[in-house]
Amino acid sequence: MRVTQGTFSFLPDLTDEQITAQVQYCLDNGWAVNIEYTDDPHPRNTYWDMWGQPMFDIPDAAGIMMELAACRKAHGHLYIRLSAFDSSHGWESVKLSFLVNRPVEEPGFRLRRSEGEGRNIRYTTDPYSTDRPEGSRYQG
Amino acid sequence: MQEIAHTIKGKDRYRSGVMEYKKMGYWEPDYEPKDTDVIACFRITPQDGVDPIEAAAAVAGESSTATWTVVWTDRLTAAEKYRAKAYRVDEVPNAEGQYFAYIAYDLDLFEPGSIANLTASIIGNVFGFKPLKALRLEDMRLPTAYVKTFQGPATGIVVERERLDKFGRPLLGATVKPKLGLSGRNYGRVVYEALKGGLDFTKDDENINSQPFMDWRERFLYCMEAVNKAQAASGEIKGTYLNVTAATMEDMYERAEFAKQLGSTIVMIDLVIGWTAMQSMAKWARRNNMILHLHRAGHSTYTRQKSHGVSFRVIAKWARLAGVDHIHAGTVVGKLEGDPATTRGYYDVCRNEFTRQNLADGIFFDQPWASLNKLMPVASGGIHAGQMHQLLDLLGEDVVLQFGGGTIGHPMGIAAGATANRVALECMILARNEGRDIVREGPDILVEAAKHCTPLRQALDTWKDVTFNYASTDSPDYQTSVTAAA
Amino acid sequence: MSEALIRDTETPAAAPAGTVDLRREYEEAGVRDVLDELDRSLVGLAPVKKRIRETAALLLVERARRRLGLAHETPTLHMSFTGNPGTGKTTVALRMADLLHRLGYVRKGHLVSVTRDDLVGQYIGHTAPKTKDILKKAMGGVLFIDEAYYLYRPENERDYGQEAIEILLQVMENQRDDLVVILAGYADRMDRFFESNPGFRSRIAHHIDFPDYSDAELLQISVGMLERQNYHLSAEAEAMLARYIEQRRAQPHFANARSMRNALDRARLRQANRLFERSTGPLDAETLSRIEAEDIAASRVFDQKRPAAAELTEETR
Numbered sequence: 014m015r016v017t018q019g020t021f022s023f024l025p026d027l028t029d030e031q032i033t034a035q036v037q038y039c040l041d042n043g044w045a046v047n048i049e050y051t052d053d054p055h056p057r058n059t060y061w062d063m064w065g066q067p068m069f070d071i072p073d074a075a076g077i078m079m080e081l082a083a084c085r086k087a088h089g090h091l092y093i094r095l096s097a098f099d100s101s102h103g104w105e106s107v108k109l110s111f112l113v114n115r116p117v118e119e120p121g122f123r124l125r126r127s128e129g130e131g132r133n134i135r136y137t138t139d140p141y142s143t144d145r146p147e148g149s150r151y152q153g
Numbered sequence: 154m155q156e157i158a159h160t161i162k163g164k165d166r167y168r169s170g171v172m173e174y175k176k177m178g179y180w181e182p183d184y185e186p187k188d189t190d191v192i193a194c195f196r197i198t199p200q201d202g203v204d205p206i207e208a209a210a211a212v213a214g215e216s217s218t219a220t221w222t223v224v225w226t227d228r229l230t231a232a233e234k235y236r237a238k239a240y241r242v243d244e245v246p247n248a249e250g251q252y253f254a255y256i257a258y259d260l261d262l263f264e265p266g267s268i269a270n271l272t273a274s275i276i277g278n279v280f281g282f283k284p285l286k287a288l289r290l291e292d293m294r295l296p297t298a299y300v301k302t303f304q305g306p307a308t309g310i311v312v313e314r315e316r317l318d319k320f321g322r323p324l325l326g327a328t329v330k331p332k333l334g335l336s337g338r339n340y341g342r343v344v345y346e347a348l349k350g351g352l353d354f355t356k357d358d359e360n361i362n363s364q365p366f367m368d369w370r371e372r373f374l375y376c377m378e379a380v381n382k383a384q385a386a387s388g389e390i391k392g393t394y395l396n397v398t399a400a401t402m403e404d405m406y407e408r409a410e411f412a413k414q415l416g417s418t419i420v421m422i423d424l425v426i427g428w429t430a431m432q433s434m435a436k437w438a439r440r441n442n443m444i445l446h447l448h449r450a451g452h453s454t455y456t457r458q459k460s461h462g463v464s465f466r467v468i469a470k471w472a473r474l475a476g477v478d479h480i481h482a483g484t485v486v487g488k489l490e491g492d493p494a495t496t497r498g499y500y501d502v503c504r505n506e507f508t509r510q511n512l513a514d515g516i517f518f519d520q521p522w523a524s525l526n527k528l529m530p531v532a533s534g535g536i537h538a539g540q541m542h543q544l545l546d547l548l549g550e551d552v553v554l555q556f557g558g559g560t561i562g563h564p565m566g567i568a569a570g571a572t573a574n575r576v577a578l579e580c581m582i583l584a585r586n587e588g589r590d591i592v593r594e595g596p597d598i599l600v601e602a603a604k605h606c607t608p609l610r611q612a613l614d615t616w617k618d619v620t621f622n623y624a625s626t627d628s629p630d631y632q633t634s635v636t637a638a639a
Numbered sequence: 640m641s642e643a644l645i646r647d648t649e650t651p652a653a654a655p656a657g658t659v660d661l662r663r664e665y666e667e668a669g670v671r672d673v674l675d676e677l678d679r680s681l682v683g684l685a686p687v688k689k690r691i692r693e694t695a696a697l698l699l700v701e702r703a704r705r706r707l708g709l710a711h712e713t714p715t716l717h718m719s720f721t722g723n724p725g726t727g728k729t730t731v732a733l734r735m736a737d738l739l740h741r742l743g744y745v746r747k748g749h750l751v752s753v754t755r756d757d758l759v760g761q762y763i764g765h766t767a768p769k770t771k772d773i774l775k776k777a778m779g780g781v782l783f784i785d786e787a788y789y790l791y792r793p794e795n796e797r798d799y800g801q802e803a804i805e806i807l808l809q810v811m812e813n814q815r816d817d818l819v820v821i822l823a824g825y826a827d828r829m830d831r832f833f834e835s836n837p838g839f840r841s842r843i844a845h846h847i848d849f850p851d852y853s854d855a856e857l858l859q860i861s862v863g864m865l866e867r868q869n870y871h872l873s874a875e876a877e878a879m880l881a882r883y884i885e886q887r888r889a890q891p892h893f894a895n896a897r898s899m900r901n902a903l904d905r906a907r908l909r910q911a912n913r914l915f916e917r918s919t920g921p922l923d924a925e926t927l928s929r930i931e932a933e934d935i936a937a938s939r940v941f942d943q944k945r946p947a948a949a950e951l952t953e954e955t956r
Contacts, residue, residue, distance in 0.1 A: 016388035020321045021583055023351055023575045025605055031583070038586040056318065056390045065768070072747045073779025075817035079810075080775070096320075103506040103524070106311050109321030109586075124385035132374055136381035136416060140388075 014121035016054045019094055019111040029078065032095070032113050036074035039097035044108055045069045046077050047096045050088040052150040055122075055140050064088075067098055081113060090116055090151045116142075116151040156206050156242075158182055171222050174210035178233060179219065184240040186257040192294040193275055194517045195254045196245060198287040198460055208284060209239040209254035215279040217262060234259050245630050251460065253291065253517075265302035268428040268475050276463060287461035293470060294518035301523050303474040307438035307445050309526025310504065310551050313478060316418065316444070317390045319353060322582045323550050325574055326354035326394075328533065328557035332361060337371025341379040343567060347560055348383030348391040350571025355379075356555060357396035359423045359450035369399075369408055377415040394421035394446040394479075402433060409434065413441050421446035421479075424468075428475060435476025446531070447477035459627050466495075466515060469502040473528045482530035485547050486540050492628040493547060503528040504551055515629035531555055537616040538577035538609060542595020545581050554578070564611055573612035576602055659703040669741045670695050677734050681727050682863065683856040690847045691731070691738070698742045715844040716744060716819045717811055719787075719833075721826035722849025725895030728823045729783065731849075735821070736781040745819055747779035755789040758803040766799040770806045778817045787822035787839075788832035808838045852895050854884045861899045865930065870907065875932035886940050902938065909934040 021027060027035070039046050046068050049061035064084040068077060077095070084093055093114035096107050120141035127135045142150045159175045160166075166177065174180070186192050193216075199208035211219075217237035218227070237258045245251040264270040280288050314320050329335070329343045344355045355376075363369035376393045383391045397408035397420045405422070412420045420443055422434050431447065438445035455462035465482075472480050482499040483491035498514035504527050508520040532548055533555035544554055556574050563570025580602035585591050591598065603610035665671060674692060681688070704710040716739065720728040733750050740748025753773055760766035773782065784790070790807075792798040811820050822829070822839065826848060833840040852860065858881055865871055872880060880902075887898055910930050914922060 014386065014388070017351065018318060018389050020319075021579050023572065023579050023606075024583065024602070027583075031587075034587040035583070038588070054388050056384060056388055059318070068775060071775050071778070072749055073817070075746075075778035075814065076775025079771070079778070079814070079817075103527070104311055106315055107320045110318075111321070122385040122388060124382060133415070134374075134378065136377070138381070138385045 014119055016092070016112070016115065016119055016121075018054070018056065020109060021111045026115070027111070027113065032081070033074045033078055035109070035111065036077045036095065039095075039109055040071055040074060040077075042097075042099070042108070044097035044099050046071070047098065048077075048080055048084050048093065049096065050084060050091045050093045050114075052091050052147065053140060053143050054092055054119075055138060055143070061092075061094065064093075067096075085114055089114060092116065118151070156180075156182055167223055167225055167228055169223055169225070173207055174214040174219060175204075175207050177210075177214065177219065177223070178236050179210035179213040179217075179239055180206055181238040181240055184238045184257060186240065186294075187259075189260045189296045189298045190294075191258040191260065191263065191271075191275075191296060191299060192518060193256050193258070194291045194293070195256065196287075196289040196291050196460065197252050197254050197285055198250055199252070200284050200286055203284045205242055205252045205254075206239075209242045209252065209256070211282060211284055212254060212279055212288065213237040213239040213256045215282050216256070216274050216277065217258060235262060237262070248630060250286075260296065260299060263299065265299075266304070266432075268432060268471050272428060272471070280461075289459065289461050290463045290467050292464060292515070292517035293467055294520060295470065295474070297521045297523045300474065300521065300525060303525065304432075304435060304439060304476040305473060305525030306478045306528050307435050307443070307476050307526075308478045310529050311527065313444055313529060317353065317392070319390070321550065322578055323545070323548070324354060324529075324553045325352045325571075325578060326356050326531070326533075326553050326555040327352055327560040327571070328356045328358050328555060329361075330358075330557055330561050332358035333364070334366050337367050337375040340367060340372055341375030343561065344376050344393050345379035345383055346567035347571045348380060348393070349386050350560075350568030351387075351575030352391075352556075352560065352571045353389075354392050354394060354419070354553065356394040356446070356557075357421060359396070359398075359448040361396050362398055370411065373408075373412055373415055373417075377417060380417070390418070392418045392444075394419050396421045396423070396448075397434075398423045398426055402430060405430065405434065406437065409437055409441075409443070413443060417443070419444040419446055419478075421448060422477070423448045423450040425451045428471065431472070431475045431477060438478070439476070444478045445476070446479040447472060447481070449481045457627060459630075464515070464627070466498050466502050469499050469528070470520070473503060473522070473525060477528065478526075479529045479531050479553060481533055484532040484534055484536050484544070486536060486543050495628055496547070498629070500530050500548060500552070503530045504549075512631040513629060515631075527551070529553060533557065538573045538612045539596075539599065539616050541574075541577040541581045541599065542591040545578075545585060546592050546595075550582070559612070559616065562615075563608065564615055565608060569608035570612065572606065573608040576606040576609045577612070657707070659707065661699060661703060664703065665699060668699070668743075670699065670738065673734055673738045673741060677731070680734075681730060682860045683852055684727055684731075684849065687727070687731060687847055687849055690845075691735070694845055695738055695742075698739070698744060702742060702744075713744075713815045715815060715842060717843045718819070718821045718845040718847060719829060719843050720821055720823040720847050720849060721829045723825065723851055723893075723895060725897030725899075726849035726851060727896065728849055729785070731847075732781060732783045732821050732823070736819075739781065739819055745780055746817075749777075749780035750783055751777040751780060752783040752785065754785050755800065755803075758784070758790065758807075759799045761799075763799075766802040767806060770803045774806070774810055774818065778814070781819045781821060783821045783823060786824045786828075788824055788828045791832055791836060793835065804836065804838075808842065811842045854881065854888070857884050857895065857899055860896050861903060864900060864903055868907075870903075870928050870930055872930050873932065876930050876935055879932040879935040883935055883938060883940055890940065902935075902940075903930075905938065906930050906934045909937055 017023060036046055048064035050064060051058060051061035065080065071077065092112060094110055094112050096110040099108040123139045123141060125137040125139060129135060158181060160178045161176045195212055197208050197212060199205055218232060218235045237256050239254055239256045241255040243253045245253055262274060276290055327347045329340060347355050373395055376395060380391050380393050395412045395417055397405050399405045399408060409420050422431060424447060435445055452465060452468055456465040456468060469480060469482060480503060482503060483496040485491050485493045485496050494514045498516045501508050506522055508516060510516055510519050529551060531553040536544060536556055537559035560570035560574060561567050563573060577599055580598055581591055584598045599613060603613055677688060701710060701714050722728060729752060736748050736750040739745045757773055758770045760769045790800040790804050792800055810818060861880060883902065887893060
């Protein structure tokens with residue numbers, strides 16, 4: 014399967030040139046770009062691990078791309094996303110977020126159903142990858 | 154049309170009998186509205202022979218303290234404060250016999266946080282008043298002090314995006330079709346296919362409640378199976394607007410509670426339930442961390458005609474105060490009423506932190522929003538993937554684009570229709586962010602993206618010539634020489 | 640070098656295919672504007688200006704060669720600016736960033752000016768993120784490292800400066816499209832720095848030496864500085880300032896234009912005190928704007944009897 018979180022997941026994976034253009038768009042809007050990675054793609058896993066802090070006051074995308082290259086070197090077998098933060102009043106949250114790296118194999122999610130009374134069902138979504146302990150997932 | 158005041162002062166003002174409204178203090182051309190006043194702009198069409206100033210004063214009177222005759226009991230009150238004051242009357246450009254009347258209301262006239270109370274005054278008795286042929290509430294300025302007494306959208310655009318983990322693009326939805334007749338089990342199939350194919354939301358239609366062909370519980374149970382299954386298939390958060398509209402508040406609460414218990418992120422209501430019910434549901438939604446979608450069913454009965462009723466921009470303002478999270482606000486390019494400037498005005502009312510007066514877009518007043526959450530506009534009705542560049546350009550990215558027919562009507566099926574819409578959207582956002590001119594290059598961008606997406610190619614072929622070009626019945630009347638009150 | 644940058648400067652009526660009109664490109668890229676601005680804003684510095692004109696010509700030709708497919712690699716553009724303090728290195732670096740931007744060699748054209756303290760950390764693990772932070776901010780523009788030799792402290796084996804040097808060298812080599820580095824400082828110390836760090840020497844293509852200003856140039860610079868603040872010198876004061884320059888140059892910590900700026904700041908202070916203490920009636924604009932000889936003569940630079948003059952810092956002169 015293909016995890017379709019993030020803004021551009023229905024397109025072919027973005028090239029570095031395409032990523033650079035999106036990053037530049039964020040920087041030109043005055044947003045700080047953050048790099049995050051995870052081995053737990055659960056849709057409600059909000060807090061991915063941060064690769065350093067959100068990068069403020071950077072005029073050119075090359076700076077972000079340098080960090081992305083470093084993050085890929087360390088975590089190239091995992092999910093990596095870029096998120097852009099807008100600090101202006103009335104938003105103060107993420108403005109754009111998209112995947113820039115994904116594992117070669119994406120095993121997807123198991124949907125668990127536990128049947129209750131009155132035909133009520135409790136649903137739980139489990140990434141197959143999290144069957145293995147943190148740090149040893151997506152090792153091929 | 155600035156006239157002198159006619160107000161009779163002293164004890165003559167309260168002599169028994171009938172007196173012209175403009176003499177009773179409802180016409181005060183020198184009045185300067187206070188920062189705390191509620192201001193309304195009405196389009197009035199007086200009966201033949203009726204003085205427009207008197208008509209404006211009558212609207213002020215009938216929407217505040219007046220009755221048809223002088224009453225001595227006024228003298229037991231601070232009547233001059235409570236009288237609404239018409240302070241300005243302008244001829245409507247290019248519309249003979251119509252006038253814009255500006256009326257200021259003291260804040261003490263209104264109960265805090267109650268749309269029901271506000272509307273009972275402003276659009277109460279006055280709309281049936283005989284000396285007027287027609288009356289339309291064009292816009293209102295709601296002062297900060299009053300705005301602050303309302304909850305506002307239960308969730309708001311920012312938090313909705315945070316909960317859904319979806320940023321930087323419009324959200325995509327589809328209304329399940331046919332709107333009536335599907336069993337719960339078949340209904341859920343449509344939901345699953347559309348969500349799995351790439352939409353973020355599906356939606357009940359306005360008149361799907363609990364009918365012989367499908368009990369509401371059946372719908373909710375099957376829909377949530379579909380939502381959870383699509384979520385697991387995509388790794389993305391999905392939702393479906395479960396319509397909880399019902400005959401009584403008790404029924405609505407019961408349905409909303411059930412939706413929550415099943416793990417839905419969102420419920421929906423119809424405008425026809427009324428303002429009090431909407432406010433109750435908004436408070437319920439805030440308490441229960443749910444998004445509240447409003448379908449504006451019925452609004453066209455009073456928003457569409459230019460001379461009589463209430464402009465939708467006012468409905469949008471009330472809805473933002475009342476506290477819903479989504480509101481249908483027009484598409485411009487789709488099958489339903491809406492000219493571009495007027496629609497832009499509605500979207501501004503929903504999404505701005507501060508809405509500036511903009512007569513070209515039909516916005517008569519500066520409107521502070523006092524940090525009330527933003528209301529997500531929804532574009533729905535006759536739109537398809539081939540219009541993506543226009544939709545994005547006209548409506549921006551904080552909007553839900555609902556492709557009902559444009560998803561379910563796809564020749565290769567519902568999931569293919571959903572995928573086509575999602576790919577069209579993402580390629581357009583990508584191109585826009587890259588600095589390309591999407592209005593001009595849009596069709597090429599879509600064709601290019603369709604090279605790696607067969608469903609999009611099929612969608613473009615199927616709907617390439619579908620447009621709805623009819624003259625709009627409601628567009629702003631203004632001339633650059635006319636200045637509205639601030 | 641991305642194509643987008645080259646596209647920027649393309650014009651509808653360009654030279655026929657397969658040819659290049661250098662004169663036209665010179666005008667259209669705005670190179671002339673930058674050089675004119677340089678001429679206007681900087682007094683003297685003839686050899687520096689000449690070197691920059693040559694560099695501009697080289698970059699223009701290089702760009703044309705790339706367009707015609709004669710060159711492919713991004714040329715090495717890193718530079719060293721050597722000279723004494725106050726000789727205009729930072730100002731020229733700003734213009735250079737502008738020039739590189741107009742010619743499409745850097746995308747943004749901003750200048751990030753740093754010293755050792757901005758790059759090197761205080762504890763283990765501090766330096767790499769610090770250096771990278773600066774590099775990220777400078778990308779798309781020019782990184783100006785003043786007194787770059789302080790990065791290298793051979794006397795301390797565990798100095799974190801070495802870590803910064805390694806990161807800098809790597810980026811200077813691998814990201815020539817993204818960043819131009821200018822190292823600046825005294826000529827002799829820079830020479831020694833390059834001797835011990837051949838990595839830098841081999842990555843720097845342009846060396847520009849900034850000579851000290853002549854006495855006449857310093858006087859002209861001073862007059863210009865005052866004019867920009869709506870002050871002027873009386874005839875006696877100008878003569879006094881000329882004497883001041885002669886004397887000041889012979890004393891320690893002389894920093895060319897910077898010393899002049901400091902001297903003038905103090906002269907304005909003395910002028911203000913003089914006016915405040917001695918004036919009795921209303922003062923006109925002329926009086927408020929005029930620096931007199933005594934405002935300069937009071938400087939301790941003239942105080943030859945004080946043997947301690949050599950120990951005075953720049954601040955108290």
